[in-house]
Structure formats: C-alpha cells, structure tokens
Amino acid sequence: MLIVKGYGMSITQKAVQNRKIRRISLVFPPYVSPSCVPIGIASLKSYIEEKTLDVQVKNIDLNIEFINRLVDGKTDKICDICSMNEHLGQKPFKQQMSKQYSELLKAARNLTKDKIEFYDKDLFVRHLQPLQLFLLKYFSCFSNILRQYLEGRILNEASISDLFRDEQRRITEEHPDIIGFSALTYTQIGSSIALAKIVKERTGITVVLGGPAFFNLDLKELMEAFDFLDFIVIKEGEEALLELIKALDGKIDFEQVPNLVWRKNGEIIFNSEKVIESLDELPTPDFSDLRLNSYYSPELILPISSARGCPWNLCKFCQLNIQYGGKHRQRSIEKVVNDIKILKQKHKASHFFFTDSEISAARLREIGQSLSKENMQIYFGCYARPTKDLNWEVLNAAYQGGCRFLQLGIESLSDEYLRLVQKGTTRESILDVLRNADKLGIRLLCYMLGGIPSQTSQELLSDAKEITALQKQYNIFSVMYCLYSLATFQQFYLERERYGIEIAGRRIAFSTKDLEIVHMNDTLQYNYKDRTAYGLMKDCDCIEVDSPLMAVMQMAKMNQLLGINGDNISFISIINDLLFETQLLYCIKD
Numbered sequence: 375m376l377i378v379k380g381y382g383m384s385i386t387q388k389a390v391q392n393r394k395i396r397r398i399s400l401v402f403p404p405y406v407s408p409s410c411v412p413i414g415i416a417s418l419k420s421y422i423e424e425k426t427l428d429v430q431v432k433n434i435d436l437n438i439e440f441i442n443r444l445v446d447g448k449t450d451k452i453c454d455i456c457s458m459n460e461h462l463g464q465k466p467f468k469q470q471m472s473k474q475y476s477e478l479l480k481a482a483r484n485l486t487k488d489k490i491e492f493y494d495k496d497l498f499v500r501h502l503q504p505l506q507l508f509l510l511k512y513f514s515c516f517s518n519i520l521r522q523y524l525e526g527r528i529l530n531e532a533s534i535s536d537l538f539r540d541e542q543r544r545i546t547e548e549h550p551d552i553i554g555f556s557a558l559t560y561t562q563i564g565s566s567i568a569l570a571k572i573v574k575e576r577t578g579i580t581v582v583l584g585g586p587a588f589f590n591l592d593l594k595e596l597m598e599a600f601d602f603l604d605f606i607v608i609k610e611g612e613e614a615l616l617e618l619i620k621a622l623d624g625k626i627d628f629e630q631v632p633n634l635v636w637r638k639n640g641e642i643i644f645n646s647e648k649v650i651e652s653l654d655e656l657p658t659p660d661f662s663d664l665r666l667n668s669y670y671s672p673e674l675i676l677p678i679s680s681a682r683g684c685p686w687n688l689c690k691f692c693q694l695n696i697q698y699g700g701k702h703r704q705r706s707i708e709k710v711v712n713d714i715k716i717l718k719q720k721h722k723a724s725h726f727f728f729t730d731s732e733i734s735a736a737r738l739r740e741i742g743q744s745l746s747k748e749n750m751q752i753y754f755g756c757y758a759r760p761t762k763d764l765n766w767e768v769l770n771a772a773y774q775g776g777c778r779f780l781q782l783g784i785e786s787l788s789d790e791y792l793r794l795v796q797k798g799t800t801r802e803s804i805l806d807v808l809r810n811a812d813k814l815g816i817r818l819l820c821y822m823l824g825g826i827p828s829q830t831s832q833e834l835l836s837d838a839k840e841i842t843a844l845q846k847q848y849n850i851f852s853v854m855y856c857l858y859s860l861a862t863f864q865q866f867y868l869e870r871e872r873y874g875i876e877i878a879g880r881r882i883a884f885s886t887k888d889l890e891i892v893h894m895n896d897t898l899q900y901n902y903k904d905r906t907a908y909g910l911m912k913d914c915d916c917i918e919v920d921s922p923l924m925a926v927m928q929m930a931k932m933n934q935l936l937g938i939n940g941d942n943i944s945f946i947s948i949i950n951d952l953l954f955e956t957q958l959l960y961c962i963k964d
C-alpha cells in the first residue's frame with residue numbers, strides 16, 4: 375500500500391499527471407438526514423459519463439450506508455465510537471448499545487417506510503424520538519472525534535483508520551484514480567476532510583472536495599492547513615471535473631480548469647470561475663449507483679433540478695446566488711418534464727422534490743400546467759416565496775400538476791422586517807398563500823428567520839406565537855426557525871454600517887497541530903448596538919424543541935447563557951429540528 379504523508383501537493387499532481395483517468399468515485403459523506411438522496415453527485419456522474427467515453431463514475435452515498443449500519447445494530451462500531459469519544463474526555467454515551475434500544479431504532483426506521491403511520495404526526499414524533507436522539511448524540515460524538523483528529527490531537531492515528539476501515543474500504547473498492555467528496559451542508563465538512571485524509575494517507579489517491587458547504591469557507595486557509603487535500607472545486611462541478619480529468623491526463627494545464635482551487639509550487643491558486651450557460655446541455659442526473667430503497671421515506675422521493683441560482687436574489691440575508699456567479703438559469707420545461715419521465719420510468723418514482731433555490735409563481739404555474747398536460751401523474755414539492763402573485767390560480771395549476779408540498783420562505787410576519795430583509799412579500803401575501811394552500815391540500819413547511827438585525831425579543835416572540843397559531847389553523851406540517859448569521863457575501867454585511875453592524879472578529883472552528891487557524895465558516899462575530907453576537911454557537915448546531923415558541927424560549931435562554939440580555943436578540947442558534955426536519959420536508963402525500 376502506498377503511504378503518502380507530508381508531501382508537497384505539486385508532487386502528487388505530477389504523479390497522477392499523464393496517467394489516464396478511468397475511474398472516479400464520488401462520495402456523499404455523513405451527516406445529513408437519511409431521507410436525502412444526493413443529486414449533486416448524480417448530476418456529475420451523468421455529465422462526465424456522457425462527455426467521456428472511457429471514464430466511469432461510481433456514486434457512493436456513505437451517509438445513508440453509515441446510518442443504516444448503525445441502525446441495523448452494528449454495535450461494535452457504535453461501541454468503538456463511544457469509547458473513543460470517552461477516551462477523548464467526552465461524557466459517556468452508552469444507552470445505544472442495549473438490545474432494546476436497537477429494537478427501538480429499527481422500529482423507528484420501519485415507521486419511516488410506512489405509508490400511513492409516516493403521515494400521522496403524533497405517531498411519527500413519538501416513535502422517531504429515539505432515532506432522532508440517537509443520531510443527534512451519535513453525530514455529536516462523531517464530529518468531536520473528527521475535529522480532534524483534524525486538529526492533530528489524536529495521537530494514535532491508526533485507531534482512527536481502524537474506526538473508519540469499512541468506510542475506507544467502501545470508498546476505495548472500485549480502485550478509483552480520483553475520489554471526490556461532496557458536501558451539501560456544513561455537517562459534512564468535517565467528515566469530508568477526515569475521510570480525505572485517511573484515504574490519502576493510506577492510498578495516495580487524488581482527493582477533491584466539492585459541494586455548496588465549502589463555498590463559505592476560507593479555502594486558502596483550508597488548503598494551507600490540510601496539505602493532503604489535492605483540489606477543491608467551488609460552485610458548479612460539471613465542467614470543472616471534466617477539465618480536471620483532462621488536466622490530470624496531461625491534456626490541458628491546470629490553469630485551464632474552471633472553478634478549481636489547487637497548488638502550484640506551494641502557492642494556492644484560484645482559477646477563474648465559470649457556470650454553464652444553458653442548463654439544457656446537462657443530461658438527466660443518474661441515480662443508478664445509489665441504493666434507492668434504503669432512504670427514510672415512505673415513497674422514493676427523487677430530487678430534480680429545474681434551475682440554478684435564484685430568480686429573486688434580493689433578500690439581504692442570503693448569498694445563494696453568488697454561488698452561481700449571480701446567474702439565474704433555467705432548464706427548459708420540456709427538458710424538465712423529460713427528466714421526470716426518464717426517472718419515473720427508470721426508478722418507478724412518482725414523488726419528486728425540486729432543489730431549485732426558489733421557483734417563481736410564473737414558473738410554478740408553467741411547471742404545473744406542463745405536468746398536467748402530459749398527464750404525468752406524479753407528486754412534487756419545491757421551495758417558493760409567498761408573494762402576491764403566488765395566488766389561488768397559480769397554486770391550483772401547481773396542484774393539478776401534482777404539487778402537494780411547498781417550503782415557504784416566510785422569515786417574518788411583520789411588514790417592517792419583510793421590507794428590511796427585502797423579501798418581496800407582505801404579511802397579507804403570506805396569509806393568502808397559507809389560506810389558499812390549505813384549501814387546496816398543499817402541505818407546508820415554513821422557514822422563519824430569527825435574530826434579524828434590530829429585531830427585538832418581543833418582536834421575535836410575537837412572530838413565533840403567531841406562526842404557532844397559524845400552524846394549528848392551516849396545513850403547516852413544520853415550522854423551522856433558522857439562525858440568522860452574518861456572512862461576507864450578504865447585503866447585510868456589505869451595507870453593514872447602514873444597519874448598525876460592527877464586525878468584532880471571526881469564529882474559529884478548527885486549528886491544526888501547529889496552531890494554524892482555519893476559519894471553517896465565514897460566519898462573523900459582530901456587535902449590534904453594544905451586544906456581541908456570533909453566527910454560530912460553539913458545539914451547538916441544533917437543539918431539540920417542540921414548537922416554534924419553544925424555539926424562541928430556548929434562544930432567549932441561550933442568550934442569557936451567553937450573557938446577552940436585553941431587548942435586542944443578537945444571537946440565534948436554532949434549527950427547529952422537530953424530528954428530522956428533512957423527513958418532514960419530504961411530506962409529499964398523495
């Protein structure tokens with residue numbers, strides 16, 4: 375076995391250069407919800423295989439495989455992780471080892487497959503609690519181990535490789551020339567980097583990171599701190615990966631690979647950025663490598679993408695469009711309908727979830743009309759903004775085409791804050807959408823934003839009380855209070871003086887052996903009217919709450935813990951994770 379350690383990156387690049395790239399494994403690492411089927415790697419697979427004749431791409435969803443191994447009672451792994459965590463000075467966490475507990479977990483998983491019980495909210499909440507608790511606690515152990523490993527604080531590195539031996543075997547079993555790690559959210563960053571390190575040190579295979587989770591990080595510092603990383607691809611990956619293969623084959627220079635972060639003679643280079651102009655050039659995503667019956671939802675729900683970027687792109691707390699070079703592009707409706715036809719036939723899927731950042735009212739009407747005209751007989755869900763033009767007629771057209779679920783960016787019920795964040799909605803338009811969706815039988819998930827600059831705790835509480843009341847009145851399956859955190863590409867940041875925001879420092883999440891600092895998240899510490907706030911709270915990415923109101927109470931409690939008192943809520947660290955938010959996200963019911 376080839377052991378590569380402490381090398382300069384340009385050496386690895388030379389080693390793989392001029393070698394024909396034949397096999398790529400794309401890995402979706404833990405941890406995200408077990409109902410999430412990864413579309414990013416499925417899109418890359420179909421694109422690369424279509425554009426090359428001799429490259430095979432293998433997709434591996436390590437997240438679902440990992441979770442299933444735990445739930446299936448692979449207790450040796452659980453024990454290993456628990457004891458290593460204790461060894462690292464963390465609290466003991468042993469309850470999962472009992473047989474009885476393991477039965478509870480399996481029962482919970484079975485319930486997620488039950489077409490009737492899954493939709494019974496009381497049953498769902500009651501039975502899924504053990505699984506939810508298990509995964510939350512277990513993954514907090516898991517992150518602690520990974521963090522200490524990456525910080526160089528675990529001296530016996532062989533023990534880590536042993537711990538992840540199954541994963542390492544799985545990732546390398548196809549003998550790939552390149553391994554790509556795809557992180558959708560920040561909960562996958564640590565495991566992507568740690569697995570890259572293990573694989574690199576054991577096998578020397580070229581490792582590449584990609585996915586939206588890396589977008590916000592300081593990638594120069596990341597590359598400097600973790601010298602085993604060969605490449606990072608930012609933003610869209612299709613052309614970048616294709617050109618990277620050519621560069622590794624020695625056909626083009628690395629400078630020519632768009633969206634690539636790489637090393638040249640020890641220097642970190644950021645290549646120019648590019649997005650695909652016409653999304654119609656992309657083939658239908660290929661999910662065929664994934665074990666599609668192993669996801670936690672009663673029906674297979676396939677993700678589908680009809681656009682990249684956001685058609686609105688004005689919300690002051692958001693920076694999504696930067697990720698796509700500020701360009702909103704749409705795939706033609708004919709292509710989208712064709713994708714659905716192909717996937718429906720290939721995987722016998724009748725439920726879909728659009729991953730577009732937002733589908734405008736006009737586009738939603740068009741999608742609904744096309745799907746009903748084609749008599750597709752499918753059900754779908756998507757993200758939408760509760761604007762005035764998302765009216766009865768549009769919602770009805772969407773419903774006729776199969777829309778049964780909307781995730782609404784509500785943020786606040788106050789016109790003052792809706793104006794401040796530039797949402798393009800009003801309290802009245804929101805209430806109209808809730809009422810109309812309820813009448814039609816479209817289930818809703820409402821995203822609320824807490825801790826908007828200048829918002830007081832009283833205002834936040836009144837929003838939370840009202841959405842709690844509306845949740846009872848209408849077809850609102852779940853409400854998620856999201857943390858507002860300041861980040862460098864937001865309008866709130868760019869116009870910070872206007873909003874009274876003063877930067878106080880940056881949160882430090884990782885440090886390396888020689889104490890180099892890596893900012894794992896460009897979330898900033900800031901002062902708002904004499905109070906210090908943080909975008910993320912240390913060791914607490916989500917806490918359990920059972921209503922939006924509770925969420926707000928918890929926030930207030932946390933503010934107190936942090937010594938932040940008074941009227942202005944300046945810190946929020948809540949994901950109203952009402953038992954697998956994503957499972958609830960996927961409540962697309964006939």
Ligand code: B12
Binds near residue numbers: 959
């Ligand atoms: C759809 C979506 C979801 C869906 C995912 C559906 C699915 N089956 O995949 C669901 C609803 C499950 C979801 C959930 C969450 N999400 Co989300 N989600 C998105 C969204 C809107 C689109 C992602 C997407 O599917 N894009 C389409 C595919 C084709 O693109 P892609 O995955 O980005 O992949 C491309 C590139 O990134 C790249 N690439 C990807 N991987 C790799 C790997 C390699 C090696 C290479 C070379 C390239 C590469 O190439 C691909 C093709 O171009 C993004 C925002 C955005 N526009 O990116 C947020 C986003 C990813 N989500 C986010 C968050 C925070 C969450 C949640 C934590 C929210 C919450 N509070 O619960 C949860 C996490 C889930 C959980 N708890 O387990 C954040 C992540 C921010 C961060 N830095 O971590 C984002 C960026 C939104 C935001 N607020 O900024 N999400």
Ligand code: SF4
Binds near residue numbers: 685687692783
């Ligand atoms: S919050 Fe949603 S609607 Fe607003 S700009 Fe971001 S993606 Fe678009």
